[in-house]
Amino acid sequence: MWIELMVALRALLWMCVPVPCRPGEDGQLRVASHAMLGLTYPREAIQRPLPGAAFVQVLQPEGVWLPSVGVDQQPLCLGPQLPCGIPTKEVVLMTYGRSACRPHRWMSVAHWGV
Numbered sequence: 001m002w003i004e005l006m007v008a009l010r011a012l013l014w015m016c017v018p019v020p021c022r023p024g025e026d027g028q029l030r031v032a033s034h035a036m037l038g039l040t041y042p043r044e045a046i047q048r049p050l051p052g053a054a055f056v057q058v059l060q061p062e063g064v065w066l067p068s069v070g071v072d073q074q075p076l077c078l079g080p081q082l083p084c085g086i087p088t089k090e091v092v093l094m095t096y097g098r099s100a101c102r103p104h105r106w107m108s109v110a111h112w113g114v
Helices: 088-099 106-112
Strands: 002-004 009-015 019-021 030-032 035-041 056-060
Touching: 009 088, 035 088, 056 088
Parallel strands: none
Antiparallel strands: 002 009, 009 035, 019 030, 035 056
């Protein structure tokens, strides 16, 4: 993991989750074994709500085929809007849930011991 704190919290995350990718020329669905994600927690997130796509970008693999991942620059949408001051650990847990095709439940954090 790599972290930069100059303007915003920026981290490079590696997640070992199966990631569906767009079908190749042969029409077969590809499934990657991992995802490399860029997490950015902007300073503005402390002061005001931000769009859910403002925090995470899928860097690898290319061509991710999930409803929560955009086509251009592959932003990962965590919802229409995230509340101001949302803890970074919540963003990471939501990211795991979205990239692993599993829904995130806000109350489940206590059960994970985080």
